[in-house]
Amino acid sequence: MSRAHFQIAGVEASYQPPEGAEVEGVLVILYQQQPDFDAFQGSPQMDGLELEVLAVDVTPEKGGVFSIGEADYQVASKPRYTGVERDVWRMVVNEL
Numbered sequence: 001m002s003r004a005h006f007q008i009a010g011v012e013a014s015y016q017p018p019e020g021a022e023v024e025g026v027l028v029i030l031y032q033q034q035p036d037f038d039a040f041q042g043s044p045q046m047d048g049l050e051l052e053v054l055a056v057d058v059t060p061e062k063g064g065v066f067s068i069g070e071a072d073y074q075v076a077s078k079p080r081y082t083g084v085e086r087d088v089w090r091m092v093v094n095e096l
Helices: 003-009
Strands: 011-016 023-032 049-054 065-068 071-075 080-082 088-095
Touching: 003 023, 023 065, 049 071
Parallel strands: none
Antiparallel strands: 011 023, 011 065, 023 049, 049 088, 065 071, 071 088, 080 088
């Protein structure tokens, strides 16, 4: 994805890794996870929120925290590359 996409759809955040210095001015996109329909259950299972960030801006780690305004979101899954050029990190986050 391009930086332009993040400038349109994203919001500014800061990122605090489990160890090290905070990174400010990071653009992120926060998503409600897509429902996972189990073949044996009638209702979708929602796991929470997912967050995307450009790989050039930060390399997130499980346990790190993104702060968006007054809300904090802890990285709950191992971040994985996504995007056509594998230039975006996508991860599950939990609101703190």
